[in-house]
Amino acid sequence: MNDILNRSLCKTYANFFPIGAAVCPDIIKTHSELLKKHFNSLTCENHMKPALIHPEEKKWQFEEADAIVDFATANKMKVRGHTLVWHKQVPDWMFIDSKGNEVGRDLLLARMKEHITVMMERYKKQVYCWDVVNEAIEDKGPEAYRQSRWYKIIGPDFVDKAFEFARKVDPEAKLFYNDYNCTSPEKSKKIYNIAKRLKDNGRLIDGIGMQGHWNIYNPSFDRIMDTIDLYSSLGLKIQITELDISMFLFDDETKEFKQPTDEMIWLQQERFEGIFKIFRDYRDIITGVTFWGVADDYTWLDDFPVKGRKDWPLLFDTQHKPKKAFAGVVNFE
Ligand code: GLA
DSSP: HHHHHOOHHHTTTTTTOOOEEOOOOHHHHHHHHHHHOOSEEEEESTTTSHHHHHHTTTBOOOOOHHHHHHHHHTTTTTEEEEEEEEEEOOGGGGGTTTSSSSSOHHHHHHHHHHHHHHHHTTTTTEEEEEEEEEEOSSSSSOOOOOOOOHHHHTTHHHHHHHHHHHHHHOOTTTEEEEEESSTTTHHHHHHHHHHHHHHHTOOOOOOOEOOOEEEOSSSSSHHHHHHHHHHHHHTTTEEEEEEESSSOOOTOOOOSSSSSHHHHHHHHHHHHHHHHHHHTTTTTEEEEEEEESSBSOOOOOSSSSSSTTTOOOBBBBBTSOOOHHHHHHHHOO
């Protein structure tokens, strides 16, 4: 068992796909040993998002993102760019003109283009793929699109435009549409339709990012496989971009657990084992698996969906030791 727990995650998966982690500037210091041993791809958890990197029209703050990119380069890791166009963590100035009114379509498109161009030019050498558009699709109901400011001001082709701009700036970069709940039959069909349009109109898209904010109960392995089959039938690649396996069902608001129970630990191991088996089986289609965090001492799920509730969604525990789930992922020969 010790031998198994000493393995390196990314070396074990070297013949399959890169293993990534989302990080903040602090994490590359506090978790550097784990990162260097187990991960060969990084994503900025927040510091490439417009609100942080482009807080005012003429103001860019690259330092934190640069530090993460430099750490990745120094350690021979890939970098996934996240994210260029999203309805959250986008500064208000983007949608307001100099007179304080809401911008029109042309100005917003010009700003989108400028943002995408500066970002992709700057990181051209290091960032090999980008989440060009994040979460543009409505989860339920007849509407295909989320009623975001991007959508309301530009119209449905804001997605196409973002991909067009991105393709022009860096024709080598792999361009992804990224979303959560993308195994839901209803939402996956909508994502499929939009991806098909982007594919048919000049091969603007290379892949779908399935975020992978899942839990120890769902989605089912069959749903995951069906979804990968659906997207890849378009000839697109898949990346799992934000993987974490919560100990709680999404609508479970319990706060009674100070530690995970044995049952939770076992179910999590079984889930991780099962989904990585699927990922390996789809190695020709899956070109990256990124965790949304490194170890259980730092995870956004401690505040979502229930504020202040501890969760344990990753492969390393709060002491940075590999969990049973880790053994399930690396021990497959
Ligand atoms: C979404 C976004 C990520 C991150 C998570 C929550 O999945 O794509 O950037 O903000 O929510 O941490």
